[in-house]
Amino acid sequence: MAEVSLKDLVKIYPASGKTPPVGAVKRINLDIKDREFMVLVGPSGCGKSTTLRMIAGLEEITEGEISIGKRVVNDIQPKNRDIAMVFQNYALYPHMTVFENMAFGLKLQKKPKEEINKRVMAAAEILGIESLLERKPKAMSGGQRQRVAVGRAIVRNPKVFLFDEPLSNLDAKMRVSMRTEISKLHARLGATMIYVTHDQVEAMTMGDRICVMKDGDIMQVAEPLQLYNSPENMFVAGFIGSPPMNFLHGTLTKEDGSVWFTEENPGSAPIKIKLSDNLAAKGITHVGNKVVFGIRPEDIADANTVTDIDPTVRSKAKVEVSEPMGAETFLYLDSGAHSFIAKVHSGDKYEITQNVELYFNMEKVHLFDPESEKVLRN
Numbered sequence: 001m002a003e004v005s006l007k008d009l010v011k012i013y014p015a016s017g018k019t020p021p022v023g024a025v026k027r028i029n030l031d032i033k034d035r036e037f038m039v040l041v042g043p044s045g046c047g048k049s050t051t052l053r054m055i056a057g058l059e060e061i062t063e064g065e066i067s068i069g070k071r072v073v074n075d076i077q078p079k080n081r082d083i084a085m086v087f088q089n090y091a092l093y094p095h096m097t098v099f100e101n102m103a104f105g106l107k108l109q110k111k112p113k114e115e116i117n118k119r120v121m122a123a124a125e126i127l128g129i130e131s132l133l134e135r136k137p138k139a140m141s142g143g144q145r146q147r148v149a150v151g152r153a154i155v156r157n158p159k160v161f162l163f164d165e166p167l168s169n170l171d172a173k174m175r176v177s178m179r180t181e182i183s184k185l186h187a188r189l190g191a192t193m194i195y196v197t198h199d200q201v202e203a204m205t206m207g208d209r210i211c212v213m214k215d216g217d218i219m220q221v222a223e224p225l226q227l228y229n230s231p232e233n234m235f236v237a238g239f240i241g242s243p244p245m246n247f248l249h250g251t252l253t254k255e256d257g258s259v260w261f262t263e264e265n266p267g268s269a270p271i272k273i274k275l276s277d278n279l280a281a282k283g284i285t286h287v288g289n290k291v292v293f294g295i296r297p298e299d300i301a302d303a304n305t306v307t308d309i310d311p312t313v314r315s316k317a318k319v320e321v322s323e324p325m326g327a328e329t330f331l332y333l334d335s336g337a338h339s340f341i342a343k344v345h346s347g348d349k350y351e352i353t354q355n356v357e358l359y360f361n362m363e364k365v366h367l368f369d370p371e372s373e374k375v376l377r378n
Contacts, residue, residue: 009064039207084153265337274312
């Protein structure tokens with residue numbers, strides 16, 4: 001079994017000169033299941049790569065415990081942890097052929113030559129690089145080099161695969177192709193994989209579960225669609241999804257038995273929308289208080305394209321920029337107090353400064369506490 005468990009894991013880089021100590025990872029807990037594809041995602045400096053390197057044994061642990069396959073590995077050398085790591089920069093030996101690069105680790109382990117040949121050829125077949133075995137890295141494309149780096153990990157047959165932003169040096173088309181290949185590889189090998197990326201699209205399309213990190217802390221761990229549909233806080237809501245979720249600041253009021261959101265917008269007509277019954281139940285204890293109204297661009301539509309809608313969920317805004325994307329159009333809008341984005345059908349043409357009446361799908365709205373930034377619950 002290859003579960004990976006992080007318990008109260010801490011990494012503090014000591015003070016250096018005038019630089020104070022830096023808490024890179026702040027007492028995180030995470031359990032990764034056997035054969036799971038776990039993605040660690042977050043912006044630069046969030047601690048995701050540091051966490052991966054501690055699992056690999058390449059960074060010393062300040063506090064806490066790491067277990068791989070129920071064995072505590074804090075004091076075990078990287079080579080003895082039964083893991084394989086794929087780096088961002090491929091880390092191939094330029095003077096060796098593809099075959100020699102893939103076989104190198106097995107030779108260090110003094111594996112029999114016949115076994116080495118068998119493992120390398122099997123990995124090459126899986127990755128479709130049999131024809132490259134006699135080439136050297138300089139004679140290959142970035143995508144081919146990355147396949148070799150992955151192949152070098154496969155031949156070791158480890159308990160856990162670790163990927164540290166392996167696709168960030170590739171062009172957009174190659175990234176799409178390679179993330180598909182890695183997902184297929186996971187399904188074929190049935191291995192435990194931990195994958196670090198700053199790209200939320202990679203995270204959403206590849207992970208069985210996603211761990212969203214910020215400033216050394218874990219913000220939420222969940223399956224991709226759960227993160228998208230039920231974010232625990234504003235950071236997760238804004239980080240997952242493209243374009244990101246819109247956040248409008250305002251106040252909840254109660255009128256004629258209904259709960260309303262009124263945008264903060266002194267001096268002009270604010271956005272004022274009636275909450276659905278389900279949303280009102282979550283916000284009822286915050287009536288009279290400030291809240292943050294979160295809605296994704298795809299849940300805002302041109303009201304002219306929606307039939308039989310309640311006027312209480314309509315509002316107007318001015319078009320600042322229109323970006324036709326083919327199947328859809330991104331409208332960058334100004335309400336007078338907030339700029340926000342709507343993803344609308346591409347059939348209509350929109351002019352700059354045009355006033356558009358909008359429909360808000362209230363079943364998709366999230367309310368957040370502006371102080372804690374946590375989502376409001378019933």
